[in-house]
Amino acid sequence: MSEAQESNYLENGHGFKSWFYTVDHKRIGVMYLWAIGVFFVLAAIASFLVRAEHLTPGQTIVSADTYNVLFTLHGAMMVFLFIVPGVAASFGNFLIPLMIGAKDVIFPKLNLYSFWLYLAGAAIFLIALAAPADTGWTFYTPYSIETGANVILITFGVFVLGFSSILTGINFIVTMHKLRAPGMTWDRLPLFCWAAYATSLLQVLATPVVGITLLLLIGERYFGLGFFDPAKGGDPVMFQHFFWFYSHPAVYIMILPAMGIISEIMPVFSRKPIFGYKAIAYSSLAIALISFLVWGHHMFVSGQSKLINIIFSVITYAVAVPTAIKVFNWLWTMYKGSIELSTAMLYSLAFIFLFTIGGLTGLFLGALAADVHLHDTYFVVAHMHYVMIGGTVFGFFAALHFWYPKMWGRMFDEFKAKIAFVLIFIGFNVVFFPQFIMGTLGMPRRYFNYAPEFQTFHQISTYGTWIIGVGFILMLWVLMRPLPGKAEGNPYDSLSLEWSMDSPPGTFNFDEIPTVTEPVYNYGTKIEAEE
Amino acid sequence: MDNNGGYKSLINIWLLLMFLTFITVWIAQFDFGALNVPIALLIASLKASVVALYFMHLKYEDGMTWIFATYPIFLLFLLIGFTVVDMFSRVIN
Numbered sequence: 256m257s258e259a260q261e262s263n264y265l266e267n268g269h270g271f272k273s274w275f276y277t278v279d280h281k282r283i284g285v286m287y288l289w290a291i292g293v294f295f296v297l298a299a300i301a302s303f304l305v306r307a308e309h310l311t312p313g314q315t316i317v318s319a320d321t322y323n324v325l326f327t328l329h330g331a332m333m334v335f336l337f338i339v340p341g342v343a344a345s346f347g348n349f350l351i352p353l354m355i356g357a358k359d360v361i362f363p364k365l366n367l368y369s370f371w372l373y374l375a376g377a378a379i380f381l382i383a384l385a386a387p388a389d390t391g392w393t394f395y396t397p398y399s400i401e402t403g404a405n406v407i408l409i410t411f412g413v414f415v416l417g418f419s420s421i422l423t424g425i426n427f428i429v430t431m432h433k434l435r436a437p438g439m440t441w442d443r444l445p446l447f448c449w450a451a452y453a454t455s456l457l458q459v460l461a462t463p464v465v466g467i468t469l470l471l472l473i474g475e476r477y478f479g480l481g482f483f484d485p486a487k488g489g490d491p492v493m494f495q496h497f498f499w500f501y502s503h504p505a506v507y508i509m510i511l512p513a514m515g516i517i518s519e520i521m522p523v524f525s526r527k528p529i530f531g532y533k534a535i536a537y538s539s540l541a542i543a544l545i546s547f548l549v550w551g552h553h554m555f556v557s558g559q560s561k562l563i564n565i566i567f568s569v570i571t572y573a574v575a576v577p578t579a580i581k582v583f584n585w586l587w588t589m590y591k592g593s594i595e596l597s598t599a600m601l602y603s604l605a606f607i608f609l610f611t612i613g614g615l616t617g618l619f620l621g622a623l624a625a626d627v628h629l630h631d632t633y634f635v636v637a638h639m640h641y642v643m644i645g646g647t648v649f650g651f652f653a654a655l656h657f658w659y660p661k662m663w664g665r666m667f668d669e670f671k672a673k674i675a676f677v678l679i680f681i682g683f684n685v686v687f688f689p690q691f692i693m694g695t696l697g698m699p700r701r702y703f704n705y706a707p708e709f710q711t712f713h714q715i716s717t718y719g720t721w722i723i724g725v726g727f728i729l730m731l732w733v734l735m736r737p738l739p740g741k742a743e744g745n746p747y748d749s750l751s752l753e754w755s756m757d758s759p760p761g762t763f764n765f766d767e768i769p770t771v772t773e774p775v776y777n778y779g780t781k782i783e784a785e786e
Numbered sequence: 787m788d789n790n791g792g793y794k795s796l797i798n799i800w801l802l803l804m805f806l807t808f809i810t811v812w813i814a815q816f817d818f819g820a821l822n823v824p825i826a827l828l829i830a831s832l833k834a835s836v837v838a839l840y841f842m843h844l845k846y847e848d849g850m851t852w853i854f855a856t857y858p859i860f861l862l863f864l865l866i867g868f869t870v871v872d873m874f875s876r877v878i879n
Contacts, residue, residue, distance in 0.1 A: 432850075460858055464865065496869045547861055551868065560875035563868060 263664065263759040278363035279762055283370050284349030285662065290373065291341045298332035299727070301325045306686070306720045309713040312705050319703040323389035324404075326701060330392030335413050336377055338647055339505055342512035343458070344373070344423055346654050347451045349662065351427060353753035353760060354445045356436025356769045361429045369422040376416030383408035391701060393502070396483040396494040400475050407476055410469040417466045420508075424458030427451055436752075438771035445751055445775050446535050450515025453539035457504045457511075457546065465501035468494065492557050499550035507546045509643060510610075511539055513650025514581055517603045520657050521585050522776045523749045524600040525592030529776040531584040538577035545574045555626045564623055571621035578614055582607060593779070597747070598672040602653035605680050609645025613638055616691065631701075634694025637687045644683060652679070655734065660746050664759040665737030675730035682723030689715045751775055799840045806833050 264281045267273075274282055305325050308315050317325065348366065352359055360366050386405040390398055399406050431452050435444070444452075472494070474480045481487025483494045522529045529535065551559060551567030585607055594600070616638040619625045629635060660666055689712040694700075698709050705713065745754040752769060753760075810829050818825055839845040844855055 460861060490873065492872070493869060496865070496872070500865050547864065551872070558876065560872050560877070562875040563872040566868075566871075 262762070263757065264762050265664070265759050267762045276367070278359070278367050280348050280352050280360050280363065280366060281662075281760065281764075283366055284345050284347070286370060287340065287345040287348060287373070290370075290377065291337045291345060294332050294336035294377065295341075298329050298337060299724075301329035301332070303720050303724060305329060306717040308703070309705070310717050312707055312710060314703075320389065322703045323701075324387045327388050327391055328384070331388070331409060331413075332380065333643075334392050334505075334509075335416050336380060338509045338643060340373060340416070340420060340423075341509070342516070342647065342651050342654065343427075343451060343454050343508065344369075344419075346447075346516070346651075346658065347423070347427060347454075347512060350658070350753055351430060351448055351451055352434070353661075353756075353764055354448055354751060355431060355434060355439050356752050356765065356771065357430065357434035358763045358765060358768070360426050361433055362426050365422055366426050369419045369426065372415060372419035372422065376412045376414075376419060379408060379412035379415060383412060393498060394469070394472060395498075396472065396475070396491040399472060400483065407473050410472055414466050414469050417462045420458045421462050424455035424462075427455040428459065436768050436771055439752075440771075442533065442536075443771055443774055444536070445515075446518035446529065446532070446539075447512070447515035449536040449539045450511045450518070453543040454508050454511045456540075456543050457508045461501045461504040461508075461547070464497060465505075468497035468501070471497075492554065492559060495554050495557055496550070499553045500547070503550040503553065504543070504546040506642070507542050509647045510650075511542060513606065513647045513654075514539070516650045516654045516657070517585060517606050518581070519751065520599050520603045520653055521588045522778050523657075523747050524595045524597055524603075525589045526595075526779045527588055527592040528774070528778055528780065529584070530587035530590075531580070532774070532776065534580050535584050538580045541577040542574065545570070545577070549574055552621050552626075555623060556630045568621055568623045572618065575614065575618060582611055582614075597656075598667075598669055598676055599653045599657035601673060601676050602649050602656065605676070606646060606649040606653065609641050609649060609683070613641030613643075613645050616641065628697075629694055631699055632694035633690040633698045633700055636700045637690035637694060640687045640690075644687075652676075652730070657747070658753075659734065659737075660742035661753060661758045661760070663737060664742050664757075665740075666742045666746065667733050667737055671733045672730065675726050675733060678726030678729060679723055680726075682719050682721075682726050685719030685722055686716050687719070689713075689719075750777055796840065799836055802836060803833055806836075 264279055267279075268277070274286060277283065304317065305322065308317050308322055308325075348360070351357075383405060386408070388394075388399075388406045388409045389402060389404045390406060394406060394410060431444070431448060471480070471482045475483055479487075481489045483489045483491045485491065518529060518535055549567060549571045551563055552571045555564050555568075585603075596604075616634070620629055620635065620638060656667070656672060693709055693712045693716075696709070698705060698712070742758050744757045746758075747754070752771070752775075755769065756765065806829055810826065813825065813829070838855065844851065847855075
């Protein structure tokens with residue numbers, strides 16, 4: 256730690272107020288991390304209960320109504336409280352200023368306000384638990400208008416969370432435009448920042464649409480306005496158009512930051528420059544752009560017209576191109592590299608493997624004829640979880656391990672962390688792979704009961720949750736019990752700016768704003784050798 | 787306040803907005819049939835554009851700001867366009 260910054264950011268102030276009123280981007284990032292962690296655990300518990308219910312046909316542990324509430328809570332909490340704000344707000348906040356050579360984000364107070372808004376939205380969610388909704392996280396009309404459950408409170412919570420998301424997005428975009436260090440040109444920007452930039456664009460441009468849509472839904476329930484009611488000249492499918500106009504880009508809000516994480520980890524543990532830097536950077540923007548054009552593929556069996564179905568199906572295939580570019584470039588980065596199988600690298604490799612399965616099965620669903628059979632079956636559930644857990648959550652876990660010494664200044668037990676990884680990886684596949692088979696055989700999603708021939712698949716899937724649960728607990732145990740002694744400033748010999756300072760960083764990050772003179776991924780080159 | 791024409795320009799814009807508001811109210815007494823909504827939207831869009839250009843300083847900003855400001859309009863047309871195409875091309879059995 257330099258003389259100018261006598262304490263690191265963790266030691267600069269103690270007590271509740273020093274955290275709750277902080278404008279330090281790193282502390283805000285850490286607070287997001289804890290908050291989303293809590294909701295991840297709550298939502299995961301709901302999913303374990305859902306799976307336990309499916310051990311036998313009919314009622315096993317909860318009633319049908321409770322089952323509907325549980326899968327709604329699981330989906331809504333995971334989507335709106337964990338995975339949408341998750342990686343972007345936590346690691347984005349912590350890392351972006353460090354990576355671009357800035358002392359903070361450009362609007363620190365707005366950043367704190369975003370976090371408070373997140374807490375306010377989350378609090379509304381928790382209050383809504385007293386009378387939870389049973390609509391699923393998609394709030395489809397007409398059921399969401401007609402159900403006696405409390406839909407308004409939870410949708411209002413989502414509305415408030417949306418503001419948090421928009422403000423964070425604006426903050427990151429302006430920060431990356433205005434606060435890059437001298438020499439940190441766009442073509443030297445770390446790929447995590449490119450991914451966060453594309454994510455922020457989506458947050459700013461798409462989130463207002465879901466906000467307005469949910470307000471319309473609230474108006475429909477309170478005042479009977481008729482936007483989605485055919486008897487009053489409205490259209491229930493229009494709700495789906497508006498909802499998915501946000502929620503498909505939101506899929507990329509969830510996955511793009513994780514892709515950025517993988518792009519950071521791959522070259523470090525392959526000791527090679529990232530392959531196709533510009534292709535990966537621009538493919539993030541391409542994904543952000545194309546993601547706005549494909550929302551109708553969620554609605555092939557909704558009564559949407561055949562013409563628009565065909566248009567959306569064709570465009571859906573286009574979004575696979577920039578995604579595949581990233582996957583091929585990550586693989587090529589490893590080719591002939593000096594690969595070190597650290598825990599973070601293992602999660603990254605698992606990301607590529609699982610996300611590719613998730614992505615390719617998405618192409619099945621993008622094909623009109625196949626989607627008619629697979630829509631709203633467990634195939635969709637498996638596809639989504641291979642993308643969201645296999646992709647985003649594995650990327651998130653990779654980041655937790657990779658930047659652990661940077662955030663906390665300590666190391667963790669790699670061996671035990673790898674055991675946790677193995678359990679989580681195996682458990683995940685045991686849970687979700689049988690669901691692909693169930694789906695193709697016709698098992699519908701969100702059904703309390705099922706035909707006896709599906710019981711074996713359901714049981715295997717439920718046993719998988721127990722394996723994954725043990726893995727999660729072990730991972731948390733390992734991360735909560737760091738090894739004694741202080742971590743080195745740069746234990747992985749990374750060339751990124753965030754590793755150029757002590758770990759954990761001082762409150763103001765850099766004593767002097769650095770000048771960047773070389774590309775960020777010069778691993779295994781002459782320049783690295785000289786350094 | 788730089789490059790925005792000063793307070794005189796802002797007052798003129800405010801007067802223009804008041805005038806357009808008056809037009810909105812005055813025109814409401816006439817029935818243009820199917821054109822009622824498009825005419826109301828046209829006046830509203832004009833007012834919004836003036837606010838964005840002068841009160842929000844878009845007129846004096848660089849190309850990057852213009853891209854950020856106008857891209858959502860493209861997205862709006864996209865959302866409305868695809869939704870309308872769907873509604874008018876459905877076959878009801």
